[in-house]
Amino acid sequence: MAKFDLSKAHFATLCVHGSGGVDPQTGALSTPIYQSSTFAFKSARHGAMLFQGEGEGYVYTRLGNPTQAALEREMAFLEGGEAALAFSSGMAAIAGVILNLCRCGDNLVSSDTIYGGTHNLYKESLPLWGIEAREVDATDPSKIEEAIDSKTRLILIETPANPTLEIIDIERCAEIAHRHQIPLVVDNTFATPYLQRPLEMGADIVVHSATKYIGGHGDTVAGVVIAKKDFIDELRARILRDLGGVISPLNAWLLLRGLKTLPVRMDRHCSNALEIAKFLSFHPKVNWVRYPGLTTHPQHELAKRQMRNFGGMIAFEVKGGRHAGEKLIDNVGLITLAVSLGDCDSLIEHPASMTHSTYSKEELAEVGITEGLIRLSVGLEDPIDLIEDLKQALSKI
Numbered sequence: 567m568a569k570f571d572l573s574k575a576h577f578a579t580l581c582v583h584g585s586g587g588v589d590p591q592t593g594a595l596s597t598p599i600y601q602s603s604t605f606a607f608k609s610a611r612h613g614a615m616l617f618q619g620e621g622e623g624y625v626y627t628r629l630g631n632p633t634q635a636a637l638e639r640e641m642a643f644l645e646g647g648e649a650a651l652a653f654s655s656g657m658a659a660i661a662g663v664i665l666n667l668c669r670c671g672d673n674l675v676s677s678d679t680i681y682g683g684t685h686n687l688y689k690e691s692l693p694l695w696g697i698e699a700r701e702v703d704a705t706d707p708s709k710i711e712e713a714i715d716s717k718t719r720l721i722l723i724e725t726p727a728n729p730t731l732e733i734i735d736i737e738r739c740a741e742i743a744h745r746h747q748i749p750l751v752v753d754n755t756f757a758t759p760y761l762q763r764p765l766e767m768g769a770d771i772v773v774h775s776a777t778k779y780i781g782g783h784g785d786t787v788a789g790v791v792i793a794k795k796d797f798i799d800e801l802r803a804r805i806l807r808d809l810g811g812v813i814s815p816l817n818a819w820l821l822l823r824g825l826k827t828l829p830v831r832m833d834r835h836c837s838n839a840l841e842i843a844k845f846l847s848f849h850p851k852v853n854w855v856r857y858p859g860l861t862t863h864p865q866h867e868l869a870k871r872q873m874r875n876f877g878g879m880i881a882f883e884v885k886g887g888r889h890a891g892e893k894l895i896d897n898v899g900l901i902t903l904a905v906s907l908g909d910c911d912s913l914i915e916h917p918a919s920m921t922h923s924t925y926s927k928e929e930l931a932e933v934g935i936t937e938g939l940i941r942l943s944v945g946l947e948d949p950i951d952l953i954e955d956l957k958q959a960l961s962k963i
């Protein structure tokens with residue numbers, strides 16, 4: 567029946583066609599939004615079968631929904647994984663993975679430069695449930711190995727890391743994880759599957775805040791997990807069923823729409839970011855710039871090895887530290903002062919007082935988030951205008 571084997575298609579083609587194509591009932595080309603909480607059974611026997619997990623069909627949207635399923639099929643294709651599960655947010659996805667792997671008394675080992683919300687989960691919630699998160703400098707993977715013991719159930723890394731843009735060696739972390747027979751989980755939010763495919767480098771589970779580049783338009787909060795089918799089935803049957811962090815059909819559809827343009831958008835995010843990173847590195851009022859695509863980035867070679875391109879996120883510090891940084895973000899006009907990232911609009915923020923404000927002073931220093939560090943999510947505007955805006959804001963310092 568199929569005239570084209572999608573499993574052999576290239577990335578951009580999968581982005582456009584991977585969710586399953588034309589609706590057989592109506593011919594609708596865009597995946598329908600199945601805005602329904604429940605689904606009628608054909609008979610008492612059919613209902614009982616579906617509740618036993620036998621046969622194909624939908625029961626109730628918390629357990630699965632056709633729009634959600636289309637998104638999951640496409641995300642699994644794009645990451646090169648067996649299966650995927652969508653969640654109501656990136657945090658629901660990350661917490662779901664951890665709670666599915668850890669019991670009271672267990673621990674996980676994580677990179678220490680990490681999304682602020684993940685750090686909160688580690689420090690404030692997991693300890694209440696008897697789960698310990700051990701954060702180590704994972705740019706040296708031997709530190710991960712040193713922290714592993716018989717109660718370690720997973721390794722979680724984020725690369726490029728938020729907000730310092732440090733790069734972690736996925737292959738080496740996977741080797742360590744497998745030597746200890748535990749899974750490696752990679753938060754691939756910053757790179758997206760277009761720029762980096764952790765499963766191909768040995769990772770076992772990929773998580774996303776789909777709120778960012780997957781959606782791409784700053785209008786949806788969502789998360790996705792991609793892994794082996796057994797793990798995804800368990801995650802759906804226990805974590806989603808019992809904790810309930812389900813994505814809405816409308817949000818699943820917004821992500822499907824976002825995915826159609828993912829490679830086109832990422833190419834532009836990357837080229838804009840490189841131009842701006844270069845502009846900033848030569849500006850006399852800028853202390854330093856961190857962008858994995860600059861040869862001055864300490865792990866530029868590693869980034870080149872494991873990424874197709876270097877993404878749309880830049881960290882930098884202006885001379886005069888925090889005060890001068892505040893002056894800069896108060897004076898940008900085109901660029902918006904806001905958290906989140908990966909939108910069409912360029913967004914600027916100050917991690918030490920915003921996204922990473924729950925880190926103590928010591929923790930900030932330890933993971934390299936300086937008081938003056940500014941995070942810029944480079945959007946899709948014309949780079950000339952973005953540089954003009956930064957130029958005028960820098961002149962006010």
Ligand SMILES: *Cc1c(COP(=O)(O)O)cnc(C)c1O
Pocket residue numbers: 655656657658681683684724728753755756774775776777778787788789
């Ligand atoms: C935003 C973000 C998250 C959390 O995702 P939400 O969708 O906000 O819950 C996790 N990891 C990274 C790297 C993020 O940027």
